[in-house]
Amino acid sequence: MSEAVLILGATSAIARATAAAFAARGAALYLASRDLDELERISADLHLRHGVEVRYGLFDAEATETHEAFLQAVIKAMPDLSGVVVAFGYLGDQQAARDFKLGAKVIASNFTGAASILSYCANYFEPLKHGFIIGISSVAGDRGRQSNYVYGAAKGALSLYLQGLRNRLFASGVRVITVKPGFVDTAMTFGLPGLFLVASPQAIGERIARALDKSADVVYLPWFWRYIMLIIQHIPEPIFKRLKL
Numbered sequence: 001m002s003e004a005v006l007i008l009g010a011t012s013a014i015a016r017a018t019a020a021a022f023a024a025r026g027a028a029l030y031l032a033s034r035d036l037d038e039l040e041r042i043s044a045d046l047h048l049r050h051g052v053e054v055r056y057g058l059f060d061a062e063a064t065e066t067h068e069a070f071l072q073a074v075i076k077a078m079p080d081l082s083g084v085v086v087a088f089g090y091l092g093d094q095q096a097a098r099d100f101k102l103g104a105k106v107i108a109s110n111f112t113g114a115a116s117i118l119s120y121c122a123n124y125f126e127p128l129k130h131g132f133i134i135g136i137s138s139v140a141g142d143r144g145r146q147s148n149y150v151y152g153a154a155k156g157a158l159s160l161y162l163q164g165l166r167n168r169l170f171a172s173g174v175r176v177i178t179v180k181p182g183f184v185d186t187a188m189t190f191g192l193p194g195l196f197l198v199a200s201p202q203a204i205g206e207r208i209a210r211a212l213d214k215s216a217d218v219v220y221l222p223w224f225w226r227y228i229m230l231i232i233q234h235i236p237e238p239i240f241k242r243l244k245l
C-alpha cells in the first residue's frame, strides 16, 4: 500500500531528511510548520527529486486551538493519510530552568503541542484500524540533568505519552514508534559545548523512515545510544546528583 505521510515541524533538519527518505520510497507528503516560504522550497525540491506529490501548510505546535481544524484540512487534502511524524521541537537555553516563562515555551513546543495534535491523529486512525505515528523524542528525556532538565522533562513526558498511546492503539493495529536521537548536527545543537558522537540528520532521517519496516517500538538513533542511556539510567541517584551533567 502506498504511504501518505504528514510531517509536523517539517523545516527541521531531521524532518527534512525524514521527508526525503519517505519521498524516496514513493510516499506522498504533507509538510507542515510555521515557515510557509521554506515549506514551499522544500516541497518543490522533494517533488522535483522524487516525483511524489508534496503538499504543505501552516502548523504551529503552540496554537493548540487550531490543531483539530488543521488535521481536518490535511485529511481533506490527503484523504489516504497513512501516517504522521511529529518532528517539531525547541531546545531553549539554560535560562528556561530559572525563568518559567521561557520554560513554559519549551514544554508547550515539545510536549503540550505534541499531545494536542497526537490526540486528534489517534482519534482519526483508531477507528480506521491502520496507520502509524512516529514521535521524535530524545535521549534527554531518559534522565534529568542540570544542563537541560526542562527540555528533558518535556521530552520524557512525550516518551511516556507515546508509550501510553502505543498501548491504547495496539488493539486497533495503529503503530506508534518512539524515536530517541542522541546528538544530531542541526540548528538545534549548533555551537553547543560538550557534544560527542554527533550524527548527521541524513542518517537519522533515513533510519526514522526505515523504522516502519522493523518491529521495534522504541528506536534509539544511532543504536548505541540505547546502551549509553542504559548506563546513565543505572547510575545511582546519590552519585548522579553530584555529577556535572
Ligand SMILES: NC(=O)c1ccc[n+]([C@@H]2O[C@H](COP(=O)([O-])OP(=O)(O)OC[C@H]3O[C@@H](n4cnc5c(N)ncnc54)[C@H](OP(=O)(O)O)[C@@H]3O)[C@@H](O)[C@H]2O)c1
Pocket: 008, 009, 010, 011, 012, 013, 014, 015, 033, 034, 035, 059, 060, 061, 062, 086, 087, 088, 089, 090, 091, 109, 113, 136, 137, 138, 139, 180, 181, 182, 183, 184, 185, 186, 187, 188, 189, 201
Ligand atoms: N538535534 C539534536 O541533537 C536532537 C537530538 C534529540 C532529539 N531531537 C529532536 O528532533 C526533532 C528535530 O530536531 P532538529 O534538531 O532537526 O531541529 P531544528 O533543525 O532545530 O528544527 C526545529 C524545528 O522545530 C520547529 N518548531 C519549533 N517550535 C515549533 C512550534 N511551536 N510549532 C511548529 N514547529 C516548531 C521549528 O520550526 P521553525 O522553523 O518554525 O522554528 C523547526 O522546524 C526535535 O523534536 C528535537 O527536539 C534533536
